[in-house]
């Protein structure tokens with residue numbers, strides 16, 4: 001064979017800031033043939049912080065919230081806001097299982113609007129498949145590699161609770177989006193079921209008093225769980241859009257206050273575990289002694305390890321445990 005393989009070529013393009021590599025990167029990461037899986041692992045390895053000498057510079061932002069709260073409409077405005085500042089944006093939207101597309105849930109769901117001629121914006125929708133509210137495996141990988149070339153990578157997921165926790169494993173900054181007048185996020189927050197988001201966004205501020213009321217309720221809920229550091233931003237995403245610059249400011253502020261190395265390390269460990277579970281299922285997890293034990297093993301691994309080597313370590317441990325079993 002001559003010339004670099006597909007992974008090496010894509011890694012080079014991303015390192016050179018070639019944003020037009022994004023579609024090919026996603027195609028590779030979404031392909032499940034053994035050859036593509038090997039190339040994907042090679043791509044991740046080539047762009048790992050050990051090889052880069054630093055963490056990927058792009059900010060990975062998770063935007064999550066219940067169905068229909070206005071996430072996609074907001075992302076259209078958020079992308080425009082970042083573009084106005086000259087920043088490039090990749091958006092990875094995770095669609096809920098297509099099974100539900102016949103129902104009313106997706107009835108008036110908005111598409112993320114953008115200028116198709118603008119090469120600095122990349123948008124990809126990935127089906128979550130059977131994972132209810134969960135992240136597709138390709139999304140974790142895509143977020144980490146696109147952050148090498150794009151200034152901002154946004155992951156949109158639907159749901160609250162589990163999906164918010166999962167997106168927090170991948171993202172540097174998590175924004176939970178709340179619709180005025182709906183109580184679920186508020187209840188989760190108050191009950192401490194939900195990890196406190198880095199930023200809370202109240203959408204549809206154009207609805208007026210009900211939105212102000214939602215702001216006050218969220219502030220009260222944050223106070224009750226002692227999380228007064230979380231910013232609550234009201235936005236309206238329909239013309240004339242309001243609050244977008246303030247939201248970008250809050251996302252920036254979170255990024256500036258963040259221990260990026262620690263957050264990314266946590267993301268790589270979660271990614272390795274997710275890949276292991278994807279491949280070996282519940283039986284694999286049992287062989288490791290359960291999720292807690294697997295997490296403990298990952299926590300002991302050297303911080304510089306890339307995802308593939310962490311996954312391989314879990315696989316060796318699981319194989320060893322199976323071999324020892326009488």
Ligand SMILES: Nc1nc2c(ncn2[C@@H]2O[C@H](COP(=O)(O)OP(=O)(O)OP(=O)(O)O)[C@@H](O)[C@H]2O)c(=O)[nH]1
Pocket residue numbers: 066067068069070071072073074105106108109110111158203204205206207235236237238
């Ligand atoms: N009045 C008003 N309506 C909005 C606003 N933002 C979104 N909407 C409307 O709310 C509905 C849902 O918006 P989407 O952006 O699709 O919501 P979503 O959270 O992405 O929905 P899913 O992807 O299905 O979870 C659409 O009818 C939007 O037009 C807003 O700021 N004000």
Ligand SMILES: [Mg+2]
Pocket residue numbers: 071072073109110156
């Ligand atoms: Mg949406």
